[in-house]
Amino acid sequence: MRIVLLPGLHGTTDLFDPFVAAAPPGWDLVPLALPELASYDELQSKVQPLVEEQGECILLAESFAGPLGIRLANSCANARALVLASSFTAAPGGRWLRRFALAPLFALPRPRAAIRAVLCGRDADDRLVDRIRELARGLPPTLIAARLRAVLSVEPRPCTKPLLFLRGTQDRLVPSSVLDSLPADAAIVRIDGPHALLQTKPREAWRAIAEWSASISRTGPPRSSPVGVDSGAA
Numbered sequence: 001m002r003i004v005l006l007p008g009l010h011g012t013t014d015l016f017d018p019f020v021a022a023a024p025p026g027w028d029l030v031p032l033a034l035p036e037l038a039s040y041d042e043l044q045s046k047v048q049p050l051v052e053e054q055g056e057c058i059l060l061a062e063s064f065a066g067p068l069g070i071r072l073a074n075s076c077a078n079a080r081a082l083v084l085a086s087s088f089t090a091a092p093g094g095r096w097l098r099r100f101a102l103a104p105l106f107a108l109p110r111p112r113a114a115i116r117a118v119l120c121g122r123d124a125d126d127r128l129v130d131r132i133r134e135l136a137r138g139l140p141p142t143l144i145a146a147r148l149r150a151v152l153s154v155e156p157r158p159c160t161k162p163l164l165f166l167r168g169t170q171d172r173l174v175p176s177s178v179l180d181s182l183p184a185d186a187a188i189v190r191i192d193g194p195h196a197l198l199q200t201k202p203r204e205a206w207r208a209i210a211e212w213s214a215s216i217s218r219t220g221p222p223r224s225s226p227v228g229v230d231s232g233a234a
Contacts, residue, residue, distance in 0.1 A: 001213065003083075004054055005031040006047070006072075008063035009147055010135040015199055018128075022202035024210060030054055034065070038146030040154070044071045051076050058213065062198060063087050063174070064147060067154045073161040081162040081216060083209060086195045090156040090181035092174050110136050118172050121194035128199055156181045162216045166205055168193040187212055 005016050013031035020029050035046045051059070051072050058081045061069025066087030073082040115129050115136075116122050136144075163186040167179065173195040179188065189208040193201040 001026070002028040002030060002054055002057040003209075004051055004057050004059050004079075005029060006059065006061040006065035006069055007031070007034060008065060008086075009144065010132075010139055011036065011064075012135060014131065014135060015128075015196070018200075019198040019202045019205065022206055024206055030057070034068075036140070036143055038143060038150050040067050040071065040150055043068050044075070048072055048075060052078060054078065056080055058083060058209075060085060060209075061087060063195070064151060067151075067157075070157055070159050073159055073163075074157075079161060081164070081213070082159060083164045083166065083212075085166045085205065086168055086171055086174060086197050087165070088151075088154070088174055088178040088181070089159070089183075090178065091152050091154045092178050093152055119194060120196040120200055121170060124194075124196070124200055128196070132196075159183055159186070163187065164189065164209065164212045166191060166197055166208060168195055168197045168201070171195045171197075187215075 005013065005019075007013055007015065011034035013033050016029075016031045020031070023029055032047060032050055034043060037043050037046065047068065051057070056078050059069050059073055059079050060083040062085045064087075066084045066089060069082050069084060069087070070089060073079045110133050112129050112133060115132050116124055119132060120128055163183060165179070165182055165186050165188045167176070167188060167190050169190050169192050171194060182188070189212070191197055191201050191204045191208065193204070198205055
């Protein structure tokens with residue numbers, strides 16, 4: 001089965017390397033970089049043709065790309081299902097926070113300690129921390145601010161395809177309240193890990209995806225939670 005990977009706020013495919021390396025046999029992975037746009041409408045118009053070229057596939061959208069993943073899953077006939085990793089289907093904070101999404105704030109260097117605390121955990125590999133820091137430094141502050149304003153403007157919308165939500169129990173960036181906005185039939189898997197689940201817990205993420213994919217292949221969209229999946233609050 002082919003999985004099309006949509007990255008987080010940084011928009012590059014660089015951070016998918018640990019997840020790609022851990023892929024079980026039989027999976028064909030296609031990472032797609034995001035154009036330097038903030039609006040989900042504009043992103044969809046640019047990315048949708050690329051997804052439609054891939055044939056039958058599962059979409060995996062990480063963090064910022066979650067709302068884009070829902071749009072594409074609904075619009076692309078070839079998209080069979082959607083996985084959201086450390087993401088959200090509605091704004092993860094109040095709209096009033098948009099006033100603080102100012103470009104100058106994102107021109108400052110990100111301390112390694114803050115990256116560990118918020119994104120990838122205290123035990124994360126130094127190379128991962130340095131790579132996240134490098135990507136953040138290379139992203140235009142105006143784009144970061146605009147994408148955060150877009151995140152804080154997301155309105156809930158239904159997902160017409162089977163949906164798996166991967167949630168890190170130690171996620172310090174996206175609040176657990178995002179689970180309240182998930183569709184009632186979404187499958188939820190909690191993994192003991194930080195926001196950067198695909199980078200720090202790739203094997204556990206793959207195990208959840210493989211089990212869920214097998215369940216929807218057998219029965220279609222799950223009416224009840226498959227093995228290893230629950231639907232309660234975090």
